[in-house]
Amino acid sequence: MKDAISVLRECHIQPTPQRIAVVDYVLNTRAHPSADEVLEHARKKCPTVSRATVYNTLNLMVKKGLLKTQLLKEGTVFFDPNMGKHHHFIDNETGDIYDIPWDHLQITEKERLKGFEISEYQVIMRGRRKKK
Amino acid sequence: MKDAISVLRECHIQPTPQRIAVVDYVLNTRAHPSADEVLEHARKKCPTVSRATVYNTLNLMVKKGLLKTQLLKEGTVFFDPNMGKHHHFIDNETGDIYDIPWDHLQITEKERLKGFEISEYQVIMRGRRKKK
DNA sequence: TCATCGTATTAGAATAAGTCTAAAATTAGA
DNA sequence: TCTAATTTTAGACTTATTCTAATACGATGA
Ligand SMILES: [Mn+2]
Ligand SMILES: [Mn+2]
Ligand SMILES: [Zn+2]
Ligand SMILES: [Zn+2]
Numbered sequence: 001m002k003d004a005i006s007v008l009r010e011c012h013i014q015p016t017p018q019r020i021a022v023v024d025y026v027l028n029t030r031a032h033p034s035a036d037e038v039l040e041h042a043r044k045k046c047p048t049v050s051r052a053t054v055y056n057t058l059n060l061m062v063k064k065g066l067l068k069t070q071l072l073k074e075g076t077v078f079f080d081p082n083m084g085k086h087h088h089f090i091d092n093e094t095g096d097i098y099d100i101p102w103d104h105l106q107i108t109e110k111e112r113l114k115g116f117e118i119s120e121y122q123v124i125m126r127g128r129r130k131k132k
Numbered sequence: 133m134k135d136a137i138s139v140l141r142e143c144h145i146q147p148t149p150q151r152i153a154v155v156d157y158v159l160n161t162r163a164h165p166s167a168d169e170v171l172e173h174a175r176k177k178c179p180t181v182s183r184a185t186v187y188n189t190l191n192l193m194v195k196k197g198l199l200k201t202q203l204l205k206e207g208t209v210f211f212d213p214n215m216g217k218h219h220h221f222i223d224n225e226t227g228d229i230y231d232i233p234w235d236h237l238q239i240t241e242k243e244r245l246k247g248f249e250i251s252e253y254q255v256i257m258r259g260r261r262k263k264k
Numbered sequence: 265t266c267a268t269c270g271t272a273t274t275a276g277a278a279t280a281a282g283t284c285t286a287a288a289a290t291t292a293g294a
Numbered sequence: 295t296c297t298a299a300t301t302t303t304a305g306a307c308t309t310a311t312t313c314t315a316a317t318a319c320g321a322t323g324a
Binding site: 146148166167168183184187191207208209 | 280281282283284290291292
Binding site: 069071072073074077089092098100101103104105106107108109110111113115116117118119120121122123124125126127128129130 | 201203204205206209221224230232233235236237238239240241242243245247248249250251252253254255256257258259260261262
C-alpha cells in the first residue's frame with residue numbers, strides 16, 4: 001500500500017487533493033485502468049476532480065516513471081502501476097488484463113537479430129482464462 | 133505480388149474499382165499501413181475512393197482473414213498483410229515497424245501458466261534500428 | 265494577517281480515429 | 295432494358311485525448 005503523499009513528495013510533485021486521489025488509486029491497484037476508470041475511482045476520494053486533471057496527473061506520473069502505458073486494446077490506453085518487467089495476457093471474452101511474471105517465460109534469440117537494438121520487449125498473449 | 137481481383141473473388145467479395153485499389157495496395161506492401169495511409173495509396177489507382185470505403189474494405193478483409201490489425205502505437209490501428217505468425221519491432225526514433233520472423237525467437241514456458249488458454253501471442257520489441 | 269504570484273484546476277472547445285447514416289450511384293440478373 | 299440489391303459517398307456522429315484560457319489555490323514574505 002503506497003502512500004500517495006510520500007510518493008508525490010519524492011517526485012517533487014505538489015501533493016494536491018486531486019493528485020492524491022489519483023495517485024492513491026492508480027498506484028494501489030493491480031488492475032490496468034483506463035483514464036476514465038481512474039477518474040471514476042478518484043472521484044470517490046475527491047468528488048470534484050476533473051477529467052483534465054486526471055489526464056495531467058497520469059501523464060506526469062508516466063514522465064516521472066511511476067506508471068507505464070500499455071497498448072492492449074483498441075481505442076484506449078491503459079495505465080500500469082507495475083513498473084517491473086512483465087508480460088500480459090488479455091482474456092478475449094471478458095477483456096480482463098493479467099500480468100504474467102517475467103520469469104515465467106524465457107525468450108531466446110535463436111537467430112541473432114542483427115541491426116536491432118532492443119531497449120524493451122514483452123510478450124502479449126490473448127485467449128481465455130479457464131473457468132476455475 | 134497478389135492479384136487483387138482474384139483475391140476478392142476467392143473471398144466472395146465483389147471486386148469494385150475501389151476495393152481493387154485498396155486490396156492491391158494493402159496486400160502487396162510489407163509495411164504496416166494505417167487506414168489513412170491505405171487511403172492515400174488507394175487514391176493513386178482510384179482517385180475518388182472515400183475514407184468510408186477504405187474502412188469498410190479493410191474491416192471486411194480482417195473479417196475474411198486477409199489482414200490482421202496490430203496495436204503497436206498509440207492512437208491508430210495498423211493493418212498487417214503478413215498473416216503468418218511473427219513478432220514486431222518498433223523503432224522508437226523513426227516509428228518504423230519491422231516484422232521479426234517467428235523462428236528467430238523461442239519462447240519457453242518456464243513456469244506453467246495454469247488457467248490461461250493462450251490462443252495467440254507475439255513478442256513486441258522496441259528500440260532503435262542500428263544505422264547502416 | 266494579507267497581498268502577491270506562480271502553480272494547479274477546471275469546463276468546455278478542439279482534435280483525430282473510427283463508425284454510422286441515408287441518399288445517390290453502380291452493378292448483377294432477369 | 296428494367297429492377298432490385300449492393301456499394302459508395304459525404305458528412306454527421308462518437309469517443310479518447312489534448313488544448314485553452316479563465317479561475318482557484320497556496321506558499322511565501324511584508
Ligand atoms: Mn504488423
Ligand atoms: Mn482518438
Ligand atoms: Zn501490467
Ligand atoms: Zn507484421
